[in-house]
Amino acid sequence: MVSPEKRSEASAAVSVDDYGQFDTAWCPGCGNHSLLAAMKQALVGLGLAPHQVLVVTGIGQAAKAPLYMNCNMLTGLHGRSLPAATGARLANPDLTIIAESGDGCNYGEGGNHFLAAIRRNVDLTLVAHDNGIYGLTKGQASPTTGKGQVTKAQPFGQPSEPFNPVAVAVTMGAGFVARGFTGEPEHLAGLIQQAVQHKGFSLVDVFQPCVTFNHVNTFAWYKQRCYKLGPEHDPRSRDQALDRALEFGERIPIGVLYANDRPAFGVDLPTLKLGPLALRQPDFEALRGVMRSYL
Amino acid sequence: MPDSSIVILVGGEAGQGLVTIGQLMAKALVRAGYEVCVSQDYQSRIRGGHNTFVIRTGLDVFHAPCDKVDILVALNAETVARHKSQLTPGSIVVADEAIDTTGLNALRVPFRTLASKVVQDNVVALGVLGQTLCKDIGLLEQLLREQFAKKGQEVIDQNLAVLRAAYAWVKTQDHGFACLPPAPAYPAERLMLTGNEAIALGALAAGCNFCSFYPMTPGSSVALTLAEHAKFMGTVVEQAEDEIAAANMAIGAASAGGRALVPTAGGGFALMCEAVSLAGMLETPVVFVVAMRPGPATGLPTRTEQADLNLVLHAGHGEFPRAVFAPGSIAECFSLTHRAFAMAEKYQSPVFILTDQYLADSLQNAEPFNIDGLPEIPGPLLEPANPATYKRFALTADGISPRVIPGFSKALVIADSDEHTEDGKLTEDLTVRVQMVDKRLAKGQGLAAEAVPPSLFGEEGPNGSKDVDLLLVCWGSTFGAALEARERLAEQGRSAAVLHFGQVWPLAPDQFLPRLIAAKRTVCVEGNATGQLARLIRQETGFRFQGQVLRYDGLPITAAYILRGLESIL
Numbered sequence: 001m002v003s004p005e006k007r008s009e010a011s012a013a014v015s016v017d018d019y020g021q022f023d024t025a026w027c028p029g030c031g032n033h034s035l036l037a038a039m040k041q042a043l044v045g046l047g048l049a050p051h052q053v054l055v056v057t058g059i060g061q062a063a064k065a066p067l068y069m070n071c072n073m074l075t076g077l078h079g080r081s082l083p084a085a086t087g088a089r090l091a092n093p094d095l096t097i098i099a100e101s102g103d104g105c106n107y108g109e110g111g112n113h114f115l116a117a118i119r120r121n122v123d124l125t126l127v128a129h130d131n132g133i134y135g136l137t138k139g140q141a142s143p144t145t146g147k148g149q150v151t152k153a154q155p156f157g158q159p160s161e162p163f164n165p166v167a168v169a170v171t172m173g174a175g176f177v178a179r180g181f182t183g184e185p186e187h188l189a190g191l192i193q194q195a196v197q198h199k200g201f202s203l204v205d206v207f208q209p210c211v212t213f214n215h216v217n218t219f220a221w222y223k224q225r226c227y228k229l230g231p232e233h234d235p236r237s238r239d240q241a242l243d244r245a246l247e248f249g250e251r252i253p254i255g256v257l258y259a260n261d262r263p264a265f266g267v268d269l270p271t272l273k274l275g276p277l278a279l280r281q282p283d284f285e286a287l288r289g290v291m292r293s294y295l
Numbered sequence: 296m297p298d299s300s301i302v303i304l305v306g307g308e309a310g311q312g313l314v315t316i317g318q319l320m321a322k323a324l325v326r327a328g329y330e331v332c333v334s335q336d337y338q339s340r341i342r343g344g345h346n347t348f349v350i351r352t353g354l355d356v357f358h359a360p361c362d363k364v365d366i367l368v369a370l371n372a373e374t375v376a377r378h379k380s381q382l383t384p385g386s387i388v389v390a391d392e393a394i395d396t397t398g399l400n401a402l403r404v405p406f407r408t409l410a411s412k413v414v415q416d417n418v419v420a421l422g423v424l425g426q427t428l429c430k431d432i433g434l435l436e437q438l439l440r441e442q443f444a445k446k447g448q449e450v451i452d453q454n455l456a457v458l459r460a461a462y463a464w465v466k467t468q469d470h471g472f473a474c475l476p477p478a479p480a481y482p483a484e485r486l487m488l489t490g491n492e493a494i495a496l497g498a499l500a501a502g503c504n505f506c507s508f509y510p511m512t513p514g515s516s517v518a519l520t521l522a523e524h525a526k527f528m529g530t531v532v533e534q535a536e537d538e539i540a541a542a543n544m545a546i547g548a549a550s551a552g553g554r555a556l557v558p559t560a561g562g563g564f565a566l567m568c569e570a571v572s573l574a575g576m577l578e579t580p581v582v583f584v585v586a587m588r589p590g591p592a593t594g595l596p597t598r599t600e601q602a603d604l605n606l607v608l609h610a611g612h613g614e615f616p617r618a619v620f621a622p623g624s625i626a627e628c629f630s631l632t633h634r635a636f637a638m639a640e641k642y643q644s645p646v647f648i649l650t651d652q653y654l655a656d657s658l659q660n661a662e663p664f665n666i667d668g669l670p671e672i673p674g675p676l677l678e679p680a681n682p683a684t685y686k687r688f689a690l691t692a693d694g695i696s697p698r699v700i701p702g703f704s705k706a707l708v709i710a711d712s713d714e715h716t717e718d719g720k721l722t723e724d725l726t727v728r729v730q731m732v733d734k735r736l737a738k739g740q741g742l743a744a745e746a747v748p749p750s751l752f753g754e755e756g757p758n759g760s761k762d763v764d765l766l767l768v769c770w771g772s773t774f775g776a777a778l779e780a781r782e783r784l785a786e787q788g789r790s791a792a793v794l795h796f797g798q799v800w801p802l803a804p805d806q807f808l809p810r811l812i813a814a815k816r817t818v819c820v821e822g823n824a825t826g827q828l829a830r831l832i833r834q835e836t837g838f839r840f841q842g843q844v845l846r847y848d849g850l851p852i853t854a855a856y857i858l859r860g861l862e863s864i865l
Contacts, residue, residue, distance in 0.1 A: 049705075050707060051682075051701070051702065051704065051705045051706065051707055052702065054551070054701055054702065056547065059712070064721070067711070067720055067721055070707060071707065072701035072702065072707055072708045072709065073707075073708075073709045073710065073711065073719070074547065074550050074577070074710050075710070075711040075712050075713065075721075076543060076546065076547075076573055076577075076712055077543065077569055077570065077573050077712060080539065080540070080543040080570070082540075083535065083539070083540035083541075083543035083544045083547065084543045084544065084546055084547035084550075085547060086533075086540075086544050086547060087505070087507065087543065087544035087545060087546065087547025087548035087549075087550075087551070087553070087555075088547040088548065088550060088551035089547075089551075090505065090531050090533060090544070090548055090553070091505060091531075091547070091548040091549075091550075091551035091552050091553035092551045092552060092700075092702055094702060095551065095701065095702040112536050112537055112540070113536060113540055115536070116535075116536035116540065270525075270526060270529075271525050271526075271529050271530060271531045271532070272531060274529045276551075276552055276702075277504045277505060277531065277548070277551070277552050277553035277554070278551070278552025278553070278674075278675045278677060278700045278703065279552075280504055280529065281502075281674070282499070282500070282501075282502040283527075283528060283529070284500075284666050284667070286527045286528055287496070287499050287500060287528065287666055288666060289527060290496065290499065290524045290527055290528065291486065291496060291663060291664060291666070293524075294486040294487060294488045294492065295484050295485070295486060295487075295663075
């Protein structure tokens with residue numbers, strides 16, 4: 001969530017240069033490069049300065065993304081970006097919080113947290129780098145690897161059905177579900193912007209090629225299949241959203257699949273209305289009252 | 296002095312209301328000025344089974360249960376059968392007239408005459424118990440008014456009538472049970488609370504404002520206590536989807552400016568170990584409460600043990616500093632929890648409180664906690680001196696770097712679970728690696744320098760405990776039983792002292808090794824099968840105890856258990 005005051009305070013001054021330029025550890029041609037550029041563009045477009053943003057990641061090549069731009073960063077454990085981001089959000093309602101990690105991290109190791117994040121609807125944005133393979137550990141199948149795809153770890157073909165994150169999110173009634181493609185960076189930046197602006201949990205699943213380990217889902221493979229959802233798609237309709245979320249074959253839609261107005265976690269919780277935890281003072285008078293309840 | 300306590304055992308099936316009877320009677324006794332120590336023994340089920348609520352009461356101070364029973368309140372026949380062997384001479388059984396109490400001094404209560412509704416049986420039992428102890432009915436009347444305040448005057452009046460009928464009935468019986476000696480008028484108000492409630496209050500006094508947890512007996516009640524008071528204290532309490540999430544949420548919250556507590560039990564804590572390592576690496580203050588129960592695996596889910604010291608000492612891969620506290624009383628549950636937060640904040644490290652099912656669930660009286668006398672724990676740092684050059688992991692002599700909370704200044708706070716440079720970014724520079732390990736471990740030196748010394752009870756000669764025949768060493772909840780064992784030994788003319796470790800890591804040998812060496816005999820008393828503290832002390836100092844008293848049957852250690860164990864050692 002970005003409050004209007006914060007936007008106006010920073011927008012005049014923020015430029016993409018504020019987010020810096022860094023050498024990366026990524027392969028040339030990796031989708032991470034254009035996702036990083038789209039992320040910076042989205043944040044600048046929202047008028048957010050680097051110190052107003054906290055990016056929480058897990059572990060994987062995707063999780064290195066905030067190392068390559070100026071921002072507050074918490075790189076935690078594999079699979080655990082969402083719980084750490086949730087904790088940070090509960091502690092501070094004013095920061096812009098983005099969880100960013102790969103398909104293995106979010107949908108494999110952290111699968112239970114993904115489901116819980118949708119249910120909880122905490123106000124944060126999950127940007128899932130989805131290249132259908134484990135890159136950092138050199139090419140094993142991920143939860144989104146296609147059935148039958150051969151890898152060094154699955155020499156007879158990946159035996160399980162792939163996980164469909166957007167269909168799961170739509171089915172569970174997530175507040176904002178989008179899919180992007182790193183071959184469409186402007187479009188992707190727009191999706192990330194809308195996701196950050198959404199009040200509640202938002203998912204942007206991003207198709208990207210892994211040039212080293214995934215020889216099936218290549219840039220060309222995605223380029224041939226991905227099409228942008230047009231005005232005929234009503235993202236407020238869960239039926240339409242589910243139809244589009246399940247469309248995965250010769251044609252794959254990208255854009256905002258689904259959006260609703262579920263209230264974000266905590267809007268009705270008295271303990272979260274008291275502002276950032278860092279600014280609160282222990283209330284010893286109240287504590288004395290609590291202690292008296294044990295007399 | 297000899298044991299003057301009276302033990303009341305209320306037994307029955309889960310769901311029969313025995314906890315209500317026990318809690319109200321215990322509170323009445325505390326208000327009347329008696330010492331109270333409750334042990335709860337329950338099975339892992341919501342209905343049925345055999346559960347007990349045991350109140351040990353009297354005028355002397357004690358912090359441990361004991362094995363005898365003076366008043367047996369049997370809500371079913373099984374309770375009589377199971378516990379009649381524990382009955383003392385002069386004891387009494389309180390049971391429904393239909394229950395067979397042949398050969399026992401019994402008050403055979405006509406429950407259906409005294410109360411028309413089965414739901415009021417616990418008020419009947421309470422009234423019979425109150426009059427048997429010769430306690431003023433006014434105390435119980437007031438407690439029933441408080442208990443049923445939300446249900447309206449009619450319900451209150453019905454229950455008061457049942458209570459009075461029970462009192463009147465006992466007066467017509469010739470039971471011969473000696474009344475509790477009168478309590479002196481107690482000078483001040485006293486609390487009655489469990490170990491876990493005291494831990495929660497200690498956390499609140501330390502400014503804890505965030506708790507993430509996944510339910511697990513016997514740790515959950517810390518979170519439930521914080522949740523109960525959240526509307527007054529503003530504490531954010533979130534039940535996570537699993538223990539891994541609970542621990543990582545706490546790290547996220549603490550990184551963003553919260554003061555975080557994670558309560559769990561051994562099995563749940565095992566799932567949190569990777570996050571403990573993360574807190575070590577990111578230098579994040581998080582306090583974990585590990586309430587121990589017998590393992591391995593699911594073990595005995597509702598019983599007590601002290602077997603997770605090794606787990607907590609070694610939890611998390613890699614090397615990083617930590618502190619481990621082991622409160623031995625209700626007062627220490629409060630004060631050491633406050634201390635745990637102070638150390639976690641100062642040294643930016645994971646800190647642990649080890650308690651166990653016995654102490655977690657044990658209701659005891661306690662002096663009101665001195666909230667105003669606690670040392671202040673500084674609040675979070677919102678802005679560094681120079682935001683443009685801020686480095687989260689700046690190298691310092693004591694290893695402590697200014698920990699800025701992100702979002703409150705233009706400083707960027709960068710923290711990577713990979714080995715990192717001073718500015719927090721991933722590095723594979725091996726020189727930096729060594730600097731960072733040394734920096735983190737330097738904080739361990741500070742934690743050791745500030746370790747809470749073990750407390751000594753008993754005669755002390757001019758050179759420590761050299762005149763003492765026997766030094767009993769204990770940690771955590773075993774403290775109360777060890778103190779009582781010392782008194783029993785003194786009655787036998789044997790001088791003994793107790794050395795209680797309220798902090799079990801880091802150990803500062805200067806604080807205790809001379810005393811161990813000076814004592815003629817040393818025995819380590821622990822609620823586990825392998826002597827984990829004894830092994831730790833030997834590892835750190837080379838000192839080997841002459842004997843050990845160990846208990847691992849799931850029950851709390853008592854003075855009698857220690858004395859039996861000493862027979863084969865001394």
